[in-house]
Amino acid sequence: MLRRIITPQEVAIAKKDFGECRNVVIVCHTSPDGDAIGSSLGLYEYLKRRGKNVTVIVPNYFPDFLHWMKDADKIVRFDRQKTPAYTALKMADLICCLDFNDMRRIDELGAAICKIHCKRLLIDHHIDPVHRQFAHVISHPELSSTCEVLFRLFDAMGETDKLTFAAAEDLYAGMATDTGFFSFNSNDPDLFIIISELLKRGIDKDLINRRIQNNFSPDRLRLIGYMLYEKLQIFSDLHASLFTIRKEELAQFHYLKGDMEGIVNMPLQIKGHKLSIALREDTEKPLIRVSTRSVDDFPCNEFCAAFFNGGGHKNAAGGTLECSMDKAVKIAKAALEAWRDRLEDKPLPDAAECGSQAPADAGESK
């Protein structure tokens, strides 16, 4: 029913790796999002159903609006729970790496994994996976989310009967969050066949949408108001915007991690807008976190790679700058200027270039 995207070789890899393992660790990227947690817990559910001993380890904090997922409370945080994390890593005979393409993207957890001798399987949808870091790679950048890759993999393996209600909820959540609730990167009809399959397992997608989207404090709403009213700089000629937020400003709104989630998408509601850039002072490290969102063909990942030491997807990417906020603003403005020709409207070609369509004897219009 679904287009064949997962190759027979990938099916063989997954069958072998999932068949042979007994003790599995699943890891995902730093500051995990809905797709990272959804794919990790979705795979956890599947492997548990197959009788495996499974531990999910995340590098650091993940937002409150993802804690409703079944067994989210069993997830081990590497930054806070070193003992259980190392116990699971030492026992592991397979480490599944989900929703990232490079061990360096998962900080100290990546360094810890690289020190132990254990087979690594990557399942992901980011471009340019670092193949040498993994024994096996199942990577599909053309797909919306790692959750979609996973569903297709289970489907190609003939294993969708092992998808529990909780796994269906997890996979839906990841596909929904990585596509802005099916508002970008989501025109593949197969996505809706997959959603239909998940709905058949009894999930309530409206409830999941609410759990993720309507789960914030009053302070977060006031922070949004402040950002949009006081902080948003709009470059109308470039169809782009920039906002910045410093640590002291976040403290004013009793900032909790996750409160900034999605705010960078909002300027794209402006008619004709192509690019939104957010610069946020990290609350722990002396860093500026850059987030970008775009519409259509503007490649945020290339833009972030060129100017912000980052990468990501075409319409959603990020990076970091190790400098002051003032310097970061200068870099962002220079980046906009450097890519002016990709952002501003192209002048309409003049009539001479196109060849005049007017009849030779046409007089002045009346």
Ligand code: 5GP
């Ligand atoms: P966000 O704006 O939500 O922080 O990140 C959006 C996407 O950009 C993430 O899903 C991730 O793929 C990518 N991304 C964010 N920060 C970085 C970074 O520092 N380096 C790279 N390579 N990708 C990033």
Ligand code: MN
């Ligand atoms: Mn993802």
